[in-house]
Each structure stands twice: as C-alpha cells, then as structure tokens.
Amino acid sequence: MIIVEGLHPLYTERLRSLIDFKIFVDPSRSVKRLWKVRRDVGERGYNPEQVKAEILQREPDYKLYIDVQKIYAEIVVKVQDSRFHPSLLDTEPKPELYSVRLIQQMLEHPVPEVDLAIDLSKILRTSEHEFSIEFQRDDYYGKKVGIMTIDGEIHQSMIAELEKKLGDTLGTYAVISDRREEYVNAIGVSQLILTWSCLEKLQHLMGYRR
Template structure:
C-alpha cells in the first residue's frame, strides 16, 4: 500500500482532536440525500457517526403549514435559529433535546436526547440557508437530481414507504417546485460537493435497476491527500465481462470556484470498488466496513467512496490548521 501506511489511524486523529465535525447534506425531499453519505457512515462505523433529519426542525406541523398556505420548503416553516443553536452545542460536545417530527401523522412528537459523536451528519432542506449555518457546517454536500429522477424516488418513498396517496404526492411535488427554486436550489452555490443525477444512458442494457448517471462536482483543495489510484483491469474488460459503464473527467468552474467534474454511469467493475474501499478503510484505520448493499455495483457506490475520500481530505485540512 506504500505511503498510505503512515496514515493508518486517521480515525484516531479525529478522536484525539476532541473536535466534532458536522456534515451537511442539502437537497429537496426525496432527492437521495441519505444514500450518498452511507459510505461515511459505514466506513467509520456507528461508534463514530450519528445523524438526524432537519425535518425535525420544522416550526409548523402539516396542518399549520396548510393553514398558512406555505410548504415545508419555506424558511417560515422551519426553526433555523434553534437548529443553529443546537449545532453550536453539539460542536461543544454537549447533548441537546432534539425536536421530533412524525411524518406518519405530520405532527410533532416529544423531544429526545441527542448525544454528539465525532461525526454528525445532518440531512435536509436548509443546512446552508443562513450565514451562521454555513459557518458551523464543516463539509457541505448538495444533492441535485433531475426532476424526472427525483419524482420517481419521491413517489417510491412517500407512496410505498410512507403510505401516502399517489394523488397527494403528485399534488405536493407540483406545489413545492416554486419554493424549491426560491429557497433551496441556491444552496448548491455554497456546497463543496454537488451531486447531479440523471437517468442512465445504459437503460437498454441494464434494464430496470437502480442505475443512474452521476456527475460529481468537487471544489479543488489547496492541499489534497496523496494519490488514490483508480485501477481498472483492461484484460478482464476485454475478456468475458458484460459490464457497461463510462467514466468522464474534466476540470472547470462552478459558481466561481475551480472544480473537478467526474461523470459516472453504468455498472462499475467490482475490482475498482474493492480496491478503493480497501485503501480508504486502511487510511481511516478500520479493519471492516463496506458500502456494498447489493450485487450490482453502481455509479452510486463509486460516488459514495469518492465522497468519503473527499471528506477525509477536508478533515485532514482542518486538523492541520
């Protein structure tokens, strides 16, 4: 593994620093925010990572929003000041009494005690909405699926998983769109990583699956970590494999920042993911942990690994300063 050996114990570096690192994942409801930070959760482990949804910080319940004629995407329907104050406490290693929003009923439950862990992931509509929130969040991700992809995912979640009626979900999708553009979409300007998602171009080959095409836009760091090889066995690809995939890389500019843009599509060769995962786990100092949840190695799996590496780079920069 070469020079990676000197970095074994990155997990211990975080623990010894006594710092709390907050990852913010912004995006609309049903956009797949939870999925793309699973790599960080799984590879660091539950002893290091905790998370909560910013839906818990709604200030109005479902009936209250209906009476006001506003959606959950409106800042007036969210208690962003309480969120900020709670994040400040968590960064001081203090416990909070976190509010609870019940999606099944659209009402609030009893607050629960929430204890910080070294890495806290917050997912929701407005983690970067205010200057104060942007200051307290250490690593910012924005998930930005095409409308067709988001519609499919939201219907699956709200109808199949949460039991809502199809007509209600479709009505909500249409009603929320103006507020998404007005209050949520701009947050990607402040994100260090933007995940753009569109339908896969390999649909004819892959059939009905979870495959999507992902463009990963990442701000460049002044001091990146050492090389992270992306190994592809051409002999195997030219042999018996029936894998269909593509990788595209380009530099560029995104809202005034120098960025890299990696577009990933199709079924990624297994050896690529396994080697990356092994190297990242060794860097972290974990002997176990995996991102793989299915037999199909998708662009989402590779994206999870690359986001985990980018998070390590950001934290390494913070710890050195």
C-alpha cells in the same frame, strides 16, 4: 464529527460558517419524482395522484429556498438518469442505473494518490457491464471545479484500492460500500469517493488545527 442533514443547512451565513465541509445533493427532476413516489406511495401508502400534485406544487419553493444553497457547497452531487439501458435479452434482474456527477471544488493541498483501476482484460471478455467515467474542468458559481461523472456499473475490483484506503483511515476493514453484488452502481461508487473526500478534508483541517 457532527453530520448535519436537512433542507436548509446552508441557508444562512451563520449556519455556513459552522460547517467545515458542505455537500449539496441535487437529484434531477425525474429522479426526484421517482424517489418521492416510491417512498410516499410505496412506503407511506399515499395516493399517487396526491403525491404527484404535491411534487408539482412544491417545485417553485424548491428553486427559491433550497436549490440556491448549492452555490455554497464544496461538493454538489447531481443524480441523473443513466445513459445505459438494460438489454432486451438480459434475463437477470438489473440493479438501478444512474448517472452521478460530482462537482468538486479543486483542492490546493496535496492529496495521497488513490487509483480507480479499469481492468482491460475484463473489458475484453464477455462479463463486463456497461459504464462510463468522465472528467471535466469548469467554473461553478465563482469556484474552480473538477466534474467527475460516473454512469452505469463498475466491477468491485475497480474500487478495491479506494475501499482499502478508507479502511486504513477509519481503522475498519469491513466492506464499506453498500454492495451485495459483484458490480456497484454509480451511486455506490460516488458514496465511496465522497467519504474519501470528507476524510481528506477532515485530515487537512485537523492538521492545520494541531
């Protein structure tokens, strides 16, 4: 498996024809600014005013030459600001909250069942963190899509089955999601779902080619 990552991998028809599974990551304007300022100022030591000016200057080109590629993707991953906010009374430091929308082309072949398990007993006790999960259908640039939106943080028990399924497929039983805490944010959950979708697609393609 070859993973191609970059700004224009879906730009020409020739490139697109060589890629079996196309993902477009689409952070909102505010998330993009936060991430770029953090990297360029925090890690690379640039001047915040310069970084901000560069972001604004690049925005039209982003729309013209990068954003348009999303119409070719099988999955578009939108990363947006969370609806949830840390409580004023919380003393523990909170992880970063995001709302992630996975806009996925509907599959026509059957896929083995894998459950996200929402434990009602946890929800009735004080320990549960805030989250939401939403599913919608839509048309998206000529494709039928399912849109799954995850916001906030979920308990790791909820993704245990998904992690196990990935471990079975990959032949590894390490903890796959990038979590150091009991709760996983929407980006962590989405990474698992994306990995699972990639593997399903790969297995489907291999089946056809065998």
